[in-house]
Amino acid sequence: MDKNAPPNSASTVADVAREAGVSKATAARVLGGYGTVSEKVRVAVMAAAEALDYRPNELARSMTTGRSGTIGVIVGDIENPFFSLAVRGITDVARQAGFTVVLVNSSEDARNEEAALRTLLAKRVDGLIVSPAKESETDHLRDAARSGRPLVLLDRGSETLGVDTVVANDRHAAESITRKLIARGHRHIAYLTACDTPDHHFRTPADIHTGSVRRRIEGFFSTCQEAGMTDVEHNIHVGAVTPERTRAIIMAMIEAPLRPTAIIASDSVIALEVFKLCREFAIRIPDDLSLVSFHDADWTSVTTPPVTVIRQPVYQLGETAARLLVRRMKGDVGPPTRTVLETELVERASVSMPDQSSEPPHRG
């Protein structure tokens, strides 16, 4: 039997070829939509295919049945271990449920995300899991949700979209680590994120359009303010998108009159850059600088010192999103749900009390 013929179809490419009086290769070319054949041959093959009720391929079948057996996943950056682990959670559940996962990277760009979404919808995925690049630009997600294909948001929510959302308790995690740093005596704590603003400066949490990061910054911001710190916004650094940008931000930070005694890295990619730079400039962690990172990336436990991290339930985020999606694809039409998974602080050895002697005088 020809590989392209769907299992339930009685007629094969060979049948169509015989009916049309052409070779199997020619029939395959016409039915597959590739290569060149004369218009006369094309018409003859298509007529034969129609007469035999031949379904050329899974794609055509999916147009009829509305099922393609695939889940489309759009994430911001597959190179970030956070996303690759979440995608494994998705894939494990999807495979068990009989779905193939098709993955597209948005590079954290809402325009790319929109294009990816259009591609995946056009390719008739049965459902979608998206980690939205910007919560402020979600019209395309709204359209997708309305198209009737189930959509689940991963790691970043949008209260206004009315779709299933699975996120971690980011705000709480940021509050608790910030409180811990303050309790240890830190008064100058920097928060470093890849998220950016148009002019690369942070003013208020509302400037941050990536939901998970905004919630963390809200937690950091309010905890610092409650502790009586001023000018907290100056300690939040955005746009650490490349090693070069991260480097420039950290260099400026180190050379500033009020050098921070602790850094919270919003993801493990940034934390690794901080770690590398500290080594290069002989800045001792934690003696000269304490470091905490979101995401318990593999490498964080093998460095000297090992890095204190906020362990997010990354695999579970993916797993939960995929389970929800599978349920929706099976016809569950209940109201949209919001699942919030807890995080865990893993204390290693990258946090210490700030060296009071070398700390500049406290402002205000």
Next chain:
Amino acid sequence: MDKNAPPNSASTVADVAREAGVSKATAARVLGGYGTVSEKVRVAVMAAAEALDYRPNELARSMTTGRSGTIGVIVGDIENPFFSLAVRGITDVARQAGFTVVLVNSSEDARNEEAALRTLLAKRVDGLIVSPAKESETDHLRDAARSGRPLVLLDRGSETLGVDTVVANDRHAAESITRKLIARGHRHIAYLTACDTPDHHFRTPADIHTGSVRRRIEGFFSTCQEAGMTDVEHNIHVGAVTPERTRAIIMAMIEAPLRPTAIIASDSVIALEVFKLCREFAIRIPDDLSLVSFHDADWTSVTTPPVTVIRQPVYQLGETAARLLVRRMKGDVGPPTRTVLETELVERASVSMPDQSSEPPHRG
């Protein structure tokens, strides 16, 4: 204009709805192949669509034009930093050329790979980049190559398939690091790979079906033999696919009478496991055990000691494969090419001379 209507099509979903005398939502359901409508309505809408020569979506258009604007990529394990970096190389080139990259993970399983390939072909990708799980099972790749969709093999070749291939000079890299270890006095060098054999034992390089790894093992094997070492096959350990399996292999290795003085890890995921275990069991790198890894993963430079690695041109492998594919998709019908990119040994601090005093007597 309706989003689903292709730019060159005159008729929209609204036109079809009007012609069929149904609501736009109903027409969209029928044309999109989702939701439920009565057979009568379905027939009316399909007739109207045919009368107006309506093309329901990009997917249907791609069946006619043979172009979907997407490149399908199948890799073994997107969580392995090797593949995520290669995929970035692919994506950067593809995006510039106007293609969306659709990614599927095979989990290094030839059956999954075949299913993924079928899905992607059914979804009418314009071209394919595949890193074959097994060079011994490539019938599905042969079929794909014959289907007329350009196919480029990444990191792992197959001389018999007759398609473009981009690989690193793995054999040469393995030879040169093995020679270096021997020159430093190592006589018991273990090679550790995730590739597996049916009974989890290594006998000859021909047992290894992942091309890149087989070429490395061939280089390791022949260099050890040339140096007069015997029973080299006992020092090649396969099946380090999970942290647990890797752990069991290393434990057995450590407890064996002829404990190796150096380990070559076939990828950075394995090297990280080795590093973690050594820390756990207070095995000092490099004093007690030297460690070399394939792939210059980010973390290898921040550990104590930093790890000596074979830097593969990973991003360039992806980039080159994508460039070749784009050229083929544009109609280049020249003979298949085989591109071999050079590797580089980055010497850090994880290799030393073996401690002669603690080394067991040399066999034979």
